[in-house]
Amino acid sequence: MSSSSTTTPDSAAAPTAAAPPGLRPPGRDFGSTFRDLRTGWNQRELWLHLGWQDIRQRYRRSVLGPIWITISMAVTAIALGILYAGLFGNPLEEQLPYILVGFIVWTFISGCISEGSEVFVANSGLITHLPAPISIHVYRLVWRQSLFFAHNLIVYAVMLVVFPQPLLWTDLSAFPAFGLLVLNGAWVALLIGIVSTRFRDLPPVTQSVVQLLFFLTPIVWIYEDLLENPNVAQRARIVEFNPIFHFVEILRRPMLGMDQHLHNWVIVAAITVVGWTLTLLVMRRYRGRVAYWV
Amino acid sequence: MVSIDVHDASVDFPIFDAKSRSLKHTVLGVVGGNVAANARKVVVIEALRGIDLHLQDGDRLALVGHNGAGKSTLLRLLSGIYEPTRGQALINGRVAPVFDLGVGMDPEISGLENILVRGLFLGMTRKQMEARVDDIAEFTELGNFLNMPLRTYSTGMRVRLALGVVTSIDPEILLLDEGIGAVDAAFLERAKGRLKALVDRAGLLVFASHSDDLLKQLCTSALWMEHGTIRQQGPLDEVLDAYAGREHVPSGAD
Numbered sequence: 001m002s003s004s005s006t007t008t009p010d011s012a013a014a015p016t017a018a019a020p021p022g023l024r025p026p027g028r029d030f031g032s033t034f035r036d037l038r039t040g041w042n043q044r045e046l047w048l049h050l051g052w053q054d055i056r057q058r059y060r061r062s063v064l065g066p067i068w069i070t071i072s073m074a075v076t077a078i079a080l081g082i083l084y085a086g087l088f089g090n091p092l093e094e095q096l097p098y099i100l101v102g103f104i105v106w107t108f109i110s111g112c113i114s115e116g117s118e119v120f121v122a123n124s125g126l127i128t129h130l131p132a133p134i135s136i137h138v139y140r141l142v143w144r145q146s147l148f149f150a151h152n153l154i155v156y157a158v159m160l161v162v163f164p165q166p167l168l169w170t171d172l173s174a175f176p177a178f179g180l181l182v183l184n185g186a187w188v189a190l191l192i193g194i195v196s197t198r199f200r201d202l203p204p205v206t207q208s209v210v211q212l213l214f215f216l217t218p219i220v221w222i223y224e225d226l227l228e229n230p231n232v233a234q235r236a237r238i239v240e241f242n243p244i245f246h247f248v249e250i251l252r253r254p255m256l257g258m259d260q261h262l263h264n265w266v267i268v269a270a271i272t273v274v275g276w277t278l279t280l281l282v283m284r285r286y287r288g289r290v291a292y293w294v
Numbered sequence: 295m296v297s298i299d300v301h302d303a304s305v306d307f308p309i310f311d312a313k314s315r316s317l318k319h320t321v322l323g324v325v326g327g328n329v330a331a332n333a334r335k336v337v338v339i340e341a342l343r344g345i346d347l348h349l350q351d352g353d354r355l356a357l358v359g360h361n362g363a364g365k366s367t368l369l370r371l372l373s374g375i376y377e378p379t380r381g382q383a384l385i386n387g388r389v390a391p392v393f394d395l396g397v398g399m400d401p402e403i404s405g406l407e408n409i410l411v412r413g414l415f416l417g418m419t420r421k422q423m424e425a426r427v428d429d430i431a432e433f434t435e436l437g438n439f440l441n442m443p444l445r446t447y448s449t450g451m452r453v454r455l456a457l458g459v460v461t462s463i464d465p466e467i468l469l470l471d472e473g474i475g476a477v478d479a480a481f482l483e484r485a486k487g488r489l490k491a492l493v494d495r496a497g498l499l500v501f502a503s504h505s506d507d508l509l510k511q512l513c514t515s516a517l518w519m520e521h522g523t524i525r526q527q528g529p530l531d532e533v534l535d536a537y538a539g540r541e542h543v544p545s546g547a548d
Contacts, residue, residue: 046414053403053411060402129397130415131374131389288377291370292307 033283040135047136051143069151077103077155084220093163095222100159101252102219104152108181109247110210111145116189117196117206124294134290138189142182149178156255171254178251180268187272187279194286197293217244243271296387296466296497298349298372303381305342305367305522341367342522345381349498356509356530357502358537359519365502368519369393369469372500387497390416390465395456401445405436405455408444412459422464430458433488454481461488468496472503486511506534 040047059065080103081096088095116138120127123137160167196202218239226236239245249264342364349355349372357365370376371383373391398415399408409430413423431440434454444452493499493512503509509516509530516533518526526533 043414045420046411049411049414049420053400053407057400057402125397126415128370128375129393130391132415291375291377 028284028288030280030284033280033287036133036283036287037135040133040139043132043136044139046132047140047143050140051147054140054144055147066151069148070154073100073104073107073152074155074158077159080220088221088225090222090225097159097163097165097256098222098252099220100155101255102217102248104149104156105181105248105251106214106217106219106244107152108145108149108185109244110214111148112142112185112189113192114207114210115141115145116185116192117203119189119193120197120290120294121200121203127291127294134194134287135190138186138193141189142185145185146182165255166257167254168257170260171257173260174251174254177254180272181247181251184247184268184272184275187275191275191279191282194282194290197290198286213242213244216242217248219248243267246271296351297384298347298386298467298498299382299384300345300347300371300378301382303342303345303371303378303383304340305371305376306379307339307341309337309339340522342371342378344523345371345378346524347372347517347527349500351497353498354493354512354514355500356513356516356533357500357519358504358509358516358534359525363519364522365519366393366471367522369471369500369502372467373469385467387466388417389467389469390460390463390496391469391471392460393469393471395453395460399444399452399456402443404443405434405440405447406431408455409440409459412456413463416460416463416465418463426462430455430462433461433484434458457485457488461485461492463492464495465492466497468493468499470499470501470503472505506538509534 055066055069059068062068064071077096077100081092081099084090084099085092085095119137119141120134126132126137127134192202192206196206216239223236223239223245227233246264246267249261250268252258253260253264345368357368359365367376369391370393371378372385373389374383374385375391377383398412400411403411406427409427410420410423413426414420431437434440434451434457436451436454439447439451444455447455490512493501499512501509501512513530515528516530516537517524518533518537526536
């Protein structure tokens with residue numbers, strides 16, 4: 001309807017700068033990918049504060065506040081511990097710590113995955129109004145999940161008093177194990193976050209998969225017990241193909257003073273490398289598009 | 295060295311309708327050959343086209359144009375929120391974008407906490423913000439309300455708080471997008487003083503507004519956006535007159 005002649009700039013005064021040499025597709029290089037991760041990290045003050053705020057927010061105006069995280073974990077673990085100890089005929093002092101620690105680790109993992117699918121969509125207001133690296137939203141998410149984890153550790157500490165575990169010095173490997181979980185939580189949230197910002201069908205798919213994974217991962221049921229049963233031992237080994245299983249194992253085994261298996265660590269390390277490589281490739285290509293998609 | 299260099303930059307928005315915004319269609323599309331080309335067709339809005347712009351320390355640029363001419367999108371391009379789909383945009387300096395006074399404000403936390411969070415979002419450090427809290431509190435005249443959750447504030451009180459924070463920062467590049475209303479007149483006078491002081495502190499200003507009055511107070515040059523392109527750029531009065539002149543031409547020319 002309008003004359004198209006107005007589409008060209010007709011100002012003689014436009015002070016066009018000399019064209020910067022080397023025109024490449026803007027922002028699609030590893031340099032800006034790493035810059036995003038680095039400057040995001042440097043804005044710790046912001047996301048550390050926001051992560052705390054998220055937690056206080058959830059329990060604002062409740063009398064007990066964030067202690068509810070601890071309480072609900074304790075209730076779940078005790079209830080399921082008693083239930084499954086009865087169902088499987090296992091001693092409670094074996095079943096309950098297994099379920100509790102498994103649940104604590106699972107809560108962290110599933111939190112990173114399922115909240116990761118909404119990490120950018122949920123922050124669309126911030127993303128389209130403030131120029132910040134996209135990584136700060138992921139750092140905030142992983143930090144928040146770590147805080148949940150810390151609250152849940154209180155239950156673990158109480159459990160150690162009630163049901164002492166045969167902990168050794170080698171069980172300090174729980175610390176690097178948690179470090180690996182954090183590292184993987186970050187790439188999973190980044191990757192799923194970017195893809196599900198583009199494809200909005202992914203969040204519900206992710207929720208379903210996470211729910212399914214809960215049942216496929218030995219958390220309420222004990223993997224070793226199945227191996228002792230010759231009828232299902234063969235089928236139970238399928239669990240080894242579940243990547244979540246290995247993440248749970250590297251942290252649960254030291255926390256319960258169980259024997260540790262090297263192959264769990266090797267698989268987790270491999271997933272960390274492959275996952276970050278994939279995520280960096282996706283970030284290089286699509287990081288700049290997130291603001292357009294949200 | 296504060297500067298903005300934009301060279302032949304375009305911003306295209308993909309508008310995914312319900313059909314194409316789904317994995318199903320893309321997955322089927324990859325398999326489906328010819329149907330794929332149609333199924334994958336995404337409507338694109340060209341919000342900005344061929345923008346060439348060079349700004350440096352000391353520039354005070356006014357952005358004028360009709361609604362939907364691309365002013366806000368250009369501000370987002372200059373802030374680095376949108377990376378250009380084609381062309382380049384190089385931004386040197388700490389950007390403080392003030393597009394929406396409410397963004398980053400949390401209704402459940404107190405006014406004081408909001409001051410801190412908003413400041414952090416605008417690139418300040420916690421220490422810097424703690425040093426400025428008293429100044430902001432005095433300016434907003436909110437008194438004890440600062441300890442109340444933000445949801446108890448009236449709209450005007452929220453604007454006061456937001457303006458108080460925004461005008462207390464030290465930006466290198468300041469990008470302002472209108473939205474300064476809903477405040478009582480006496481307060482606006484004081485806010486203007488602070489706004490002017492803020493602009494003086496900033497190395498570089500780009501200000502989009504429909505108020506000639508404000509633009510004349512704060513800017514020295516102007517840029518007229520139309521249909522996502524630069525229609526005219528030059529000294530403030532010249533561009534404002536041209537823009538106003540065009541406004542007055544009967545709509546037949548459009």
